[in-house]
Amino acid sequence: MIVVRDAEVRERDATLLPATSFDAAAGEAVVVRGANGAGKSTLLRLLAGMRAPSSGTVRIDGRDVVSRDRRLRRSVAAMIGLPPLAPDLTVRDHVLLVATTWSASGRDAERLAGQVLDELGLHALATRFPHELSSGQTQLFGLALVLARPCGALVLDEPEQRLDADRLGLVVAAVNRRREAGAAVVVATHSDALADGLGGRILWLQGAA
Template sequence: MIDVSEVSVSVAGAALLRRTDLAVDRGEAVAVRGPNGSGKTTLLRVIAGEITPSGGTVRVAGEAVDDRSSVFRRRVAGSLGLPPFARSLTLREHLTLIATTWGADATAAEAAADEVGDELGLSRLADRFPHELSSGQRQLAGLATVLVRPFDIVLLDEPEQRLDSDHVSAVIGAFARRRDAGATVVVATHSDRIAAELTDRTVLLAAA
Protein backbone atom coordinates (compact mmCIF):
# COMPACT_ATOMS: atom_id res chain seq x y z
CA MET A 1 0.00 0.00 0.00
CA ILE A 2 2.89 2.37 0.71
CA ASP A 3 6.19 2.40 -1.17
CA VAL A 4 8.77 4.98 -0.10
CA SER A 5 11.95 4.76 -2.17
CA GLU A 6 15.12 6.73 -1.35
CA VAL A 7 13.08 9.66 -0.03
CA SER A 8 14.89 12.60 1.56
CA VAL A 9 13.86 16.09 2.63
CA SER A 10 16.14 19.09 2.97
CA VAL A 11 15.33 22.75 3.61
CA ALA A 12 17.92 25.48 3.05
CA GLY A 13 20.64 22.84 3.02
CA ALA A 14 19.56 21.26 6.31
CA ALA A 15 18.46 17.62 6.23
CA LEU A 16 15.06 17.01 7.82
CA LEU A 17 14.92 13.39 6.63
CA ARG A 18 17.87 11.37 5.43
CA ARG A 19 17.40 8.98 2.52
CA THR A 20 14.75 6.50 3.62
CA ASP A 21 13.08 3.41 2.19
CA LEU A 22 9.83 2.02 3.54
CA ALA A 23 7.33 -0.51 2.20
CA VAL A 24 4.11 -1.26 4.07
CA ASP A 25 1.52 -3.83 3.01
CA ARG A 26 -2.25 -3.67 3.27
CA GLY A 27 -3.36 -4.57 6.78
CA GLU A 28 0.13 -4.10 8.22
CA ALA A 29 1.01 -1.77 11.09
CA VAL A 30 4.51 -0.28 11.28
CA ALA A 31 6.10 1.81 14.02
CA VAL A 32 8.51 4.54 12.91
CA ARG A 33 10.93 5.27 15.73
CA GLY A 34 14.09 7.23 16.31
CA PRO A 35 15.44 10.20 18.25
CA ASN A 36 13.90 13.65 18.02
CA GLY A 37 15.05 15.25 14.80
CA SER A 38 15.33 11.97 12.91
CA GLY A 39 12.47 12.89 10.57
CA LYS A 40 9.59 10.73 11.84
CA THR A 41 6.96 13.43 11.44
CA THR A 42 8.51 14.59 8.17
CA LEU A 43 8.22 11.08 6.75
CA LEU A 44 4.54 10.89 7.67
CA ARG A 45 3.89 14.27 6.11
CA VAL A 46 5.62 13.20 2.91
CA ILE A 47 3.36 10.14 2.70
CA ALA A 48 0.33 12.33 3.43
CA GLY A 49 1.25 14.72 0.64
CA GLU A 50 1.85 17.66 2.98
CA ILE A 51 5.58 17.88 2.13
CA THR A 52 7.18 17.32 -1.27
CA PRO A 53 10.38 15.30 -0.91
CA SER A 54 13.68 16.73 -2.08
CA GLY A 55 14.59 13.35 -3.55
CA GLY A 56 13.12 9.90 -4.07
CA THR A 57 9.58 8.75 -4.78
CA VAL A 58 6.45 7.84 -2.83
CA ARG A 59 3.60 5.74 -4.14
CA VAL A 60 0.38 4.92 -2.33
CA ALA A 61 -1.70 2.02 -3.65
CA GLY A 62 0.46 2.15 -6.75
CA GLU A 63 -0.24 5.82 -7.45
CA ALA A 64 1.80 8.97 -6.97
CA VAL A 65 0.90 11.03 -3.92
CA ASP A 66 -1.61 13.76 -4.79
CA ASP A 67 -3.42 15.48 -1.95
CA ARG A 68 -5.58 17.32 -4.49
CA SER A 69 -7.09 13.99 -5.52
CA SER A 70 -10.37 13.01 -3.87
CA VAL A 71 -9.40 9.36 -4.25
CA PHE A 72 -6.12 9.93 -2.39
CA ARG A 73 -7.83 11.95 0.36
CA ARG A 74 -10.42 9.21 0.81
CA ARG A 75 -7.70 6.58 1.00
CA VAL A 76 -5.31 8.30 3.43
CA ALA A 77 -6.23 9.72 6.84
CA GLY A 78 -3.85 11.21 9.35
CA SER A 79 -3.47 12.55 12.83
CA LEU A 80 -0.44 14.79 12.37
CA GLY A 81 -1.04 17.28 15.13
CA LEU A 82 -4.30 18.50 16.60
CA PRO A 83 -6.90 19.46 13.97
CA PRO A 84 -8.64 22.84 14.07
CA PHE A 85 -11.83 22.79 16.10
CA ALA A 86 -14.76 25.18 15.72
CA ARG A 87 -15.44 26.84 19.05
CA SER A 88 -19.21 26.78 18.44
CA LEU A 89 -19.51 23.03 17.81
CA THR A 90 -19.65 20.36 20.49
CA LEU A 91 -17.45 17.28 20.22
CA ARG A 92 -20.38 15.18 18.99
CA GLU A 93 -21.28 17.82 16.41
CA HIS A 94 -17.68 17.87 15.14
CA LEU A 95 -17.64 14.10 14.71
CA THR A 96 -21.08 14.03 13.09
CA LEU A 97 -20.08 16.77 10.65
CA ILE A 98 -16.92 14.91 9.62
CA ALA A 99 -18.79 11.64 9.09
CA THR A 100 -21.37 13.49 6.98
CA THR A 101 -18.62 15.12 4.91
CA TRP A 102 -17.36 11.65 3.99
CA GLY A 103 -20.75 10.47 2.75
CA ALA A 104 -22.73 9.23 5.75
CA ASP A 105 -26.34 10.31 6.01
CA ALA A 106 -27.45 12.14 9.15
CA THR A 107 -28.54 9.03 11.03
CA ALA A 108 -25.41 7.04 10.15
CA ALA A 109 -23.18 10.02 10.94
CA GLU A 110 -24.67 10.44 14.41
CA ALA A 111 -24.32 6.71 15.04
CA ALA A 112 -20.66 6.79 13.91
CA ALA A 113 -19.95 9.75 16.20
CA ASP A 114 -21.47 7.92 19.16
CA GLU A 115 -19.64 4.67 18.38
CA VAL A 116 -16.25 6.37 18.16
CA GLY A 117 -17.03 8.34 21.30
CA ASP A 118 -17.74 5.09 23.14
CA GLU A 119 -14.63 3.49 21.71
CA LEU A 120 -12.30 6.20 23.04
CA GLY A 121 -14.15 6.86 26.28
CA LEU A 122 -15.41 10.27 25.14
CA SER A 123 -19.16 9.71 25.43
CA ARG A 124 -19.53 11.73 28.63
CA LEU A 125 -17.83 14.66 26.86
CA ALA A 126 -20.04 14.59 23.77
CA ASP A 127 -21.78 17.88 24.54
CA ARG A 128 -18.66 19.79 25.56
CA PHE A 129 -17.10 22.47 23.40
CA PRO A 130 -13.40 22.28 22.46
CA HIS A 131 -12.35 24.94 24.96
CA GLU A 132 -13.95 22.87 27.73
CA LEU A 133 -11.67 19.89 27.09
CA SER A 134 -8.37 19.15 28.79
CA SER A 135 -5.23 18.68 26.68
CA GLY A 136 -5.56 14.89 26.91
CA GLN A 137 -9.24 15.06 25.97
CA ARG A 138 -8.39 17.23 22.96
CA GLN A 139 -5.81 14.64 21.92
CA LEU A 140 -8.51 11.95 22.03
CA ALA A 141 -10.92 14.23 20.19
CA GLY A 142 -8.34 14.69 17.43
CA LEU A 143 -7.94 10.93 17.07
CA ALA A 144 -11.73 10.56 17.05
CA THR A 145 -11.95 12.86 14.02
CA VAL A 146 -9.79 10.33 12.17
CA LEU A 147 -11.66 7.24 13.35
CA VAL A 148 -15.08 8.61 12.39
CA ARG A 149 -14.16 8.84 8.70
CA PRO A 150 -13.33 6.09 6.18
CA PHE A 151 -9.72 5.31 5.26
CA ASP A 152 -7.49 2.58 3.89
CA ILE A 153 -4.29 4.02 5.36
CA VAL A 154 -3.88 5.95 8.61
CA LEU A 155 -0.82 7.95 9.63
CA LEU A 156 -0.41 8.70 13.34
CA ASP A 157 2.13 11.08 14.84
CA GLU A 158 2.75 10.25 18.52
CA PRO A 159 -0.89 9.40 19.34
CA GLU A 160 0.15 8.68 22.93
CA GLN A 161 0.84 12.34 23.69
CA ARG A 162 -0.92 13.66 26.82
CA LEU A 163 -2.75 10.36 27.40
CA ASP A 164 -2.82 8.21 30.53
CA SER A 165 -2.42 4.44 30.42
CA ASP A 166 -6.14 3.66 30.14
CA HIS A 167 -6.62 6.00 27.21
CA VAL A 168 -3.51 4.65 25.48
CA SER A 169 -5.18 1.24 25.77
CA ALA A 170 -8.32 2.61 24.11
CA VAL A 171 -6.30 4.13 21.27
CA ILE A 172 -4.35 0.91 20.70
CA GLY A 173 -7.59 -1.07 20.64
CA ALA A 174 -9.32 1.29 18.22
CA PHE A 175 -6.54 1.30 15.64
CA ALA A 176 -5.81 -2.42 16.09
CA ARG A 177 -9.42 -3.10 15.12
CA ARG A 178 -8.98 -1.02 11.94
CA ARG A 179 -5.72 -2.84 11.20
CA ASP A 180 -7.42 -6.20 11.65
CA ALA A 181 -10.16 -5.06 9.28
CA GLY A 182 -7.53 -4.40 6.59
CA ALA A 183 -6.33 -0.84 7.17
CA THR A 184 -2.64 0.01 6.90
CA VAL A 185 -1.24 1.84 9.94
CA VAL A 186 1.99 3.83 10.15
CA VAL A 187 2.66 5.35 13.57
CA ALA A 188 5.54 7.55 14.68
CA THR A 189 5.90 6.90 18.37
CA HIS A 190 8.18 7.05 21.39
CA SER A 191 5.94 4.52 23.19
CA ASP A 192 7.34 1.02 23.63
CA ARG A 193 3.82 -0.12 24.42
CA ILE A 194 2.28 1.15 21.18
CA ALA A 195 5.13 -0.36 19.18
CA ALA A 196 4.68 -3.72 20.91
CA GLU A 197 0.88 -3.92 21.05
CA LEU A 198 -0.25 -2.17 17.86
CA THR A 199 2.45 -2.67 15.26
CA ASP A 200 3.88 -5.67 13.45
CA ARG A 201 7.41 -4.30 13.10
CA THR A 202 9.53 -1.23 13.75
CA VAL A 203 11.55 0.95 11.38
CA LEU A 204 14.33 2.97 13.01
CA LEU A 205 15.37 6.36 11.62
CA ALA A 206 18.81 7.79 12.33
CA ALA A 207 19.21 11.42 13.40
CA ALA A 208 19.07 13.73 10.40
Protein backbone atom coordinates in the same frame (compact mmCIF):
# COMPACT_ATOMS: atom_id res chain seq x y z
CA MET B 1 -0.81 0.02 -0.03
CA ILE B 2 2.13 2.27 0.98
CA VAL B 3 5.42 2.19 -0.92
CA VAL B 4 8.27 4.58 -0.03
CA ARG B 5 11.50 4.39 -2.01
CA ASP B 6 14.58 6.46 -1.12
CA ALA B 7 12.40 9.38 -0.01
CA GLU B 8 14.55 12.26 1.20
CA VAL B 9 13.67 15.76 2.36
CA ARG B 10 16.22 18.55 2.23
CA GLU B 11 15.80 22.20 3.10
CA ARG B 12 18.68 24.46 2.14
CA ASP B 13 21.72 22.77 3.69
CA ALA B 14 19.72 20.69 6.19
CA THR B 15 18.51 17.12 5.72
CA LEU B 16 15.15 16.76 7.44
CA LEU B 17 14.70 13.15 6.36
CA PRO B 18 17.56 10.96 5.12
CA ALA B 19 16.79 8.61 2.23
CA THR B 20 14.17 6.21 3.60
CA SER B 21 12.47 3.17 2.10
CA PHE B 22 9.72 0.90 3.44
CA ASP B 23 6.44 -0.78 2.51
CA ALA B 24 3.21 -1.14 4.48
CA ALA B 25 0.65 -3.60 3.17
CA ALA B 26 -3.08 -3.50 3.85
CA GLY B 27 -3.69 -4.76 7.38
CA GLU B 28 -0.09 -4.12 8.44
CA ALA B 29 1.31 -1.71 11.03
CA VAL B 30 4.68 0.02 10.75
CA VAL B 31 5.91 1.80 13.87
CA VAL B 32 8.36 4.65 13.17
CA ARG B 33 10.85 5.28 15.95
CA GLY B 34 13.91 7.45 16.50
CA ALA B 35 15.19 10.41 18.45
CA ASN B 36 13.73 13.90 18.20
CA GLY B 37 14.81 15.40 14.89
CA ALA B 38 15.36 12.02 13.21
CA GLY B 39 12.66 12.78 10.63
CA LYS B 40 9.62 10.91 11.96
CA SER B 41 7.14 13.75 11.55
CA THR B 42 8.66 14.72 8.21
CA LEU B 43 8.12 11.18 6.92
CA LEU B 44 4.50 11.23 8.05
CA ARG B 45 3.95 14.58 6.35
CA LEU B 46 5.11 12.98 3.11
CA LEU B 47 2.54 10.21 3.56
CA ALA B 48 -0.19 12.75 4.27
CA GLY B 49 0.68 14.83 1.20
CA MET B 50 1.61 17.82 3.36
CA ARG B 51 4.97 18.14 1.63
CA ALA B 52 6.77 16.56 -1.30
CA PRO B 53 10.06 14.63 -1.13
CA SER B 54 13.17 16.37 -2.44
CA SER B 55 14.05 13.05 -4.07
CA GLY B 56 12.68 9.52 -4.13
CA THR B 57 9.05 8.44 -4.36
CA VAL B 58 6.05 8.05 -2.06
CA ARG B 59 3.05 6.13 -3.40
CA ILE B 60 -0.18 5.10 -1.72
CA ASP B 61 -2.65 2.72 -3.30
CA GLY B 62 -0.61 2.84 -6.51
CA ARG B 63 -0.66 6.64 -6.86
CA ASP B 64 1.86 9.37 -6.17
CA VAL B 65 0.95 11.29 -3.06
CA VAL B 66 -0.59 14.62 -4.10
CA SER B 67 -2.64 16.44 -1.46
CA ARG B 68 -5.15 17.87 -3.94
CA ASP B 69 -6.01 14.44 -5.31
CA ARG B 70 -9.44 13.63 -3.91
CA ARG B 71 -8.78 9.91 -4.27
CA LEU B 72 -5.72 10.29 -2.05
CA ARG B 73 -7.65 12.31 0.52
CA ARG B 74 -10.24 9.55 0.64
CA SER B 75 -7.52 6.92 1.08
CA VAL B 76 -5.41 8.58 3.77
CA ALA B 77 -6.51 9.66 7.26
CA ALA B 78 -3.75 11.47 9.12
CA MET B 79 -3.27 13.04 12.54
CA ILE B 80 -0.16 15.20 12.61
CA GLY B 81 -0.81 17.67 15.38
CA LEU B 82 -4.32 18.63 16.40
CA PRO B 83 -6.69 19.64 13.59
CA PRO B 84 -8.39 23.07 13.56
CA LEU B 85 -11.36 23.17 15.92
CA ALA B 86 -14.51 25.30 15.84
CA PRO B 87 -15.10 26.83 19.29
CA ASP B 88 -18.88 26.89 18.85
CA LEU B 89 -19.28 23.22 17.91
CA THR B 90 -19.47 20.46 20.51
CA VAL B 91 -17.33 17.35 20.51
CA ARG B 92 -20.17 15.37 18.94
CA ASP B 93 -20.85 18.11 16.38
CA HIS B 94 -17.22 17.93 15.19
CA VAL B 95 -17.14 14.14 14.95
CA LEU B 96 -20.51 14.00 13.21
CA LEU B 97 -19.42 16.65 10.72
CA VAL B 98 -16.42 14.56 9.69
CA ALA B 99 -18.46 11.36 9.56
CA THR B 100 -21.15 13.05 7.45
CA THR B 101 -18.56 14.34 4.98
CA TRP B 102 -17.34 10.83 4.23
CA SER B 103 -20.43 8.67 4.83
CA ALA B 104 -22.97 7.52 2.26
CA SER B 105 -25.96 8.52 4.42
CA GLY B 106 -26.92 10.46 7.51
CA ARG B 107 -27.75 7.22 9.30
CA ASP B 108 -24.28 5.84 8.57
CA ALA B 109 -22.73 9.06 9.85
CA GLU B 110 -24.71 8.97 13.09
CA ARG B 111 -23.72 5.36 13.68
CA LEU B 112 -20.04 5.95 12.97
CA ALA B 113 -19.85 9.10 15.10
CA GLY B 114 -21.41 7.29 18.05
CA GLN B 115 -19.10 4.32 17.60
CA VAL B 116 -15.96 6.47 17.59
CA LEU B 117 -17.04 8.46 20.64
CA ASP B 118 -17.72 5.24 22.51
CA GLU B 119 -14.49 3.45 21.63
CA LEU B 120 -12.35 6.41 22.72
CA GLY B 121 -14.28 6.97 25.94
CA LEU B 122 -15.65 10.34 24.80
CA HIS B 123 -19.39 9.68 24.87
CA ALA B 124 -19.82 11.42 28.25
CA LEU B 125 -18.02 14.47 26.81
CA ALA B 126 -20.09 14.65 23.63
CA THR B 127 -21.87 17.91 24.54
CA ARG B 128 -18.75 19.76 25.71
CA PHE B 129 -16.98 22.39 23.66
CA PRO B 130 -13.28 22.06 22.77
CA HIS B 131 -12.16 24.60 25.39
CA GLU B 132 -13.84 22.55 28.13
CA LEU B 133 -11.64 19.50 27.55
CA SER B 134 -8.45 18.55 29.40
CA SER B 135 -5.25 18.11 27.40
CA GLY B 136 -5.65 14.33 27.36
CA GLN B 137 -9.30 14.58 26.36
CA THR B 138 -8.35 16.98 23.57
CA GLN B 139 -5.81 14.46 22.27
CA LEU B 140 -8.49 11.75 22.14
CA PHE B 141 -10.89 14.21 20.50
CA GLY B 142 -8.35 14.94 17.77
CA LEU B 143 -7.92 11.23 17.17
CA ALA B 144 -11.70 10.77 17.01
CA LEU B 145 -11.84 13.25 14.14
CA VAL B 146 -9.37 11.11 12.21
CA LEU B 147 -11.09 7.81 12.97
CA ALA B 148 -14.56 9.10 12.09
CA ARG B 149 -13.98 8.45 8.39
CA PRO B 150 -13.02 5.53 6.18
CA CYS B 151 -9.41 5.10 5.10
CA GLY B 152 -7.05 2.66 3.46
CA ALA B 153 -4.02 4.20 5.17
CA LEU B 154 -3.97 5.55 8.74
CA VAL B 155 -1.06 7.87 9.61
CA LEU B 156 -0.58 9.02 13.22
CA ASP B 157 2.16 11.17 14.73
CA GLU B 158 2.70 10.44 18.43
CA PRO B 159 -0.95 9.75 19.32
CA GLU B 160 0.15 8.84 22.84
CA GLN B 161 0.83 12.45 23.82
CA ARG B 162 -0.80 13.56 27.10
CA LEU B 163 -2.51 10.18 27.63
CA ASP B 164 -2.42 8.02 30.73
CA ALA B 165 -2.04 4.24 30.48
CA ASP B 166 -5.79 3.53 30.41
CA ARG B 167 -6.47 6.04 27.64
CA LEU B 168 -3.48 4.75 25.69
CA GLY B 169 -5.07 1.31 25.80
CA LEU B 170 -8.17 2.76 24.14
CA VAL B 171 -6.01 4.20 21.36
CA VAL B 172 -4.18 0.90 20.79
CA ALA B 173 -7.49 -0.95 20.55
CA ALA B 174 -9.03 1.60 18.17
CA VAL B 175 -6.00 1.62 15.85
CA ASN B 176 -5.81 -2.17 15.82
CA ARG B 177 -9.47 -2.37 14.81
CA ARG B 178 -8.70 -0.28 11.72
CA ARG B 179 -5.65 -2.39 10.94
CA GLU B 180 -7.62 -5.61 11.31
CA ALA B 181 -10.26 -4.14 8.98
CA GLY B 182 -7.57 -3.75 6.31
CA ALA B 183 -5.98 -0.32 6.81
CA ALA B 184 -2.23 0.10 6.42
CA VAL B 185 -1.11 1.86 9.62
CA VAL B 186 1.98 4.00 10.09
CA VAL B 187 2.51 5.43 13.59
CA ALA B 188 5.44 7.52 14.83
CA THR B 189 5.90 7.17 18.58
CA HIS B 190 8.27 7.40 21.53
CA SER B 191 6.06 5.02 23.52
CA ASP B 192 7.21 1.44 24.07
CA ALA B 193 3.70 0.54 25.23
CA LEU B 194 2.12 1.83 22.03
CA ALA B 195 4.71 0.12 19.84
CA ASP B 196 4.22 -3.17 21.67
CA GLY B 197 0.44 -2.86 21.54
CA LEU B 198 0.39 -2.37 17.77
CA GLY B 199 2.84 -5.21 17.26
CA GLY B 200 3.98 -4.02 13.86
CA ARG B 201 7.33 -3.81 12.17
CA ILE B 202 9.69 -1.18 13.57
CA LEU B 203 11.24 1.39 11.23
CA TRP B 204 14.14 3.12 13.02
CA LEU B 205 15.16 6.54 11.71
CA GLN B 206 18.66 7.60 12.59
CA GLY B 207 18.52 11.17 11.31
CA ALA B 208 21.13 12.89 9.18
CA ALA B 209 24.72 11.91 9.78
